[in-house]
Amino acid sequence: MAIVATTTKFSVYGRPVLAWIVGLLFFFPIFWLVLTSFKTDADAVKPEFLLFFTPTLDNYLNMTENYDYWRFATNSIITSVFATIFALAVGIPSAYAMAFNPSRATKDVLMWMLSTKMLPAAAVLYPMTFITKSIGLFDTHFMVIVVLMLINLPIVIWMLFTYFKEIPKDIIEAGQMDGVNTWGEVKEILIPLAWGGIASTALLCFIFCWNEAYWTVRLTTTEAATLSKLIEGNRAPEGLFFGRLSAVSAAAVGPIVVLGWFCQKQLVQGLTFGAVK
Amino acid sequence: MSNRTLPRLLQTPAVIMLLIWMLIPLSLTLYFSFIRYVLNNLRRPEWTTPSFSNWRGFGNYEFVLNSKDFLFAIQNSLLIVGSILFLTVILGVLIAVMINKAFPGQGIVRVLLISPFFVMPAVNAVLWVNMILDPVLGLQGLAVAGINDLIGSLQSAPGVGWFFSLWPEVKPISFRATQTSAYAVIIMVTWQWTPFAVLIFMTSLQSEDQQQKEAAVLDGAGTFSQFRFLTLPHLGRPIAIVVMIQAIFHLSLYAEIEIVSRGNGNKNLPYLIGEFANNNIGAASATGIFAVILANIVAIFLLRMIGKTLME
Numbered sequence: 001m002a003i004v005a006t007t008t009k010f011s012v013y014g015r016p017v018l019a020w021i022v023g024l025l026f027f028f029p030i031f032w033l034v035l036t037s038f039k040t041d042a043d044a045v046k047p048e049f050l051l052f053f054t055p056t057l058d059n060y061l062n063m064t065e066n067y068d069y070w071r072f073a074t075n076s077i078i079t080s081v082f083a084t085i086f087a088l089a090v091g092i093p094s095a096y097a098m099a100f101n102p103s104r105a106t107k108d109v110l111m112w113m114l115s116t117k118m119l120p121a122a123a124v125l126y127p128m129t130f131i132t133k134s135i136g137l138f139d140t141h142f143m144v145i146v147v148l149m150l151i152n153l154p155i156v157i158w159m160l161f162t163y164f165k166e167i168p169k170d171i172i173e174a175g176q177m178d179g180v181n182t183w184g185e186v187k188e189i190l191i192p193l194a195w196g197g198i199a200s201t202a203l204l205c206f207i208f209c210w211n212e213a214y215w216t217v218r219l220t221t222t223e224a225a226t227l228s229k230l231i232e233g234n235r236a237p238e239g240l241f242f243g244r245l246s247a248v249s250a251a252a253v254g255p256i257v258v259l260g261w262f263c264q265k266q267l268v269q270g271l272t273f274g275a276v277k
Numbered sequence: 278m279s280n281r282t283l284p285r286l287l288q289t290p291a292v293i294m295l296l297i298w299m300l301i302p303l304s305l306t307l308y309f310s311f312i313r314y315v316l317n318n319l320r321r322p323e324w325t326t327p328s329f330s331n332w333r334g335f336g337n338y339e340f341v342l343n344s345k346d347f348l349f350a351i352q353n354s355l356l357i358v359g360s361i362l363f364l365t366v367i368l369g370v371l372i373a374v375m376i377n378k379a380f381p382g383q384g385i386v387r388v389l390l391i392s393p394f395f396v397m398p399a400v401n402a403v404l405w406v407n408m409i410l411d412p413v414l415g416l417q418g419l420a421v422a423g424i425n426d427l428i429g430s431l432q433s434a435p436g437v438g439w440f441f442s443l444w445p446e447v448k449p450i451s452f453r454a455t456q457t458s459a460y461a462v463i464i465m466v467t468w469q470w471t472p473f474a475v476l477i478f479m480t481s482l483q484s485e486d487q488q489q490k491e492a493a494v495l496d497g498a499g500t501f502s503q504f505r506f507l508t509l510p511h512l513g514r515p516i517a518i519v520v521m522i523q524a525i526f527h528l529s530l531y532a533e534i535e536i537v538s539r540g541n542g543n544k545n546l547p548y549l550i551g552e553f554a555n556n557n558i559g560a561a562s563a564t565g566i567f568a569v570i571l572a573n574i575v576a577i578f579l580l581r582m583i584g585k586t587l588m589e
Contacts, residue, residue, distance in 0.1 A: 022372060103285065123302075125551070207394075228399060257396065260391065273515075273518045
């Protein structure tokens, strides 16, 4: 009996306290980043654990004045939104075909798609830059959108496939009996039923697009440069200006972290990858 | 059967796009890997344009295999990916089980926990390496100084001072050396991807059979054996999925390596390719082909692991 009593005590008091400690520990680096972004550069490198100081907005003002933050942010939003939309537009029909009309090759096609994500980007950087420059698409929104879409398409299709497979086949077949055509099946039956899954997929795709930092940095210079490029340009020569660096970083990750907070219910319920039976 | 043709055709746009996305760069890489192709060479300007007349056969492959960095880069890639997978799965399971039951502030703790997953890799690296792990300017330096101060004041304490004077002074670790910067990469990526594991395990735990658990409690099963014999088997499939997705992402890890280990010798395979590509495209392409082979070996392992359950 004694053992049972102690376990209950632990789960009543110990577990919540431990959970809070772990949660705060995981969040601490982000908190520190935001805090540092309000310090002057001199305060930021002081060798003390500086929690209370005179906050300044200089770093943010400097960033919007000298670095054209809004252009980078707008580019990030445009490219991520359109890449996500296109990935869904191509991915939904594809996942529908695989889930409801599978052939013997479906599993292999799916695994092959995922394997394209394992190709080392660094190996094809040179040919890719060469091609995009020679067809005049270097540093254009279009190119960034296409590349972001292609990078995320395998994960998008796979996630959608796992959601669609949970939908009973009978429902789709009943639609076919009623003479609904394929487009109608997708629009009237599939999308409403799998709405939660589609939303989670879109959210994850958007996060990955926003955070992509290999191609977006290397296929752009100014016109289509995203926030990744802003970070890339700021991290090297001004390494010791922690205040400025933190402000740029916080402004780059801020929008996506806040979006993640608002959508966390969707992520908690939706991010199954077919793991829940 | 003909009414199945159209639905099946719907997957062709995706297949064709990915095929092009894979084949064009891959065939160019293959071509470059067999010729002499450099960006700058004053004595042999003909090597700076790709052409079949610069055919080198397997010369680039030999060059890469003989370079001292190649084996190290492969080892290091596997060390980094393997350690991250190990740590994120263990931490992910423990945290997911810990926050699964309701407690005051559960929602807030969940938000705090998953936040790192949204952070850009480049920001992640800049933040950790400069502001947290740096031995002088980062919090690590402060923590070490604090511990030393504490030990120092204990040494002058009456009675027990002699005991603490036996303690050595704690020294801060520099995460900029070759080996330690690999650890820095492991730490920061684990911080970022543990939330992903937690998210997936949490979702899976919500579907755990509660009646089975109650029955186990009635039979006198303790917390540990419930975890060992009910929860862990239930998490088998999500663990496989977390391992697979992370392996796909971390094999091509680049930004973190680049920022943490600027020229200090710590490299993984993608970073080595990037180094070669500064001038020697031929060698970079040959390394790229090796990386493709490595990725395929890993992919076959993963396929064995979860391929079967995927289609059930």
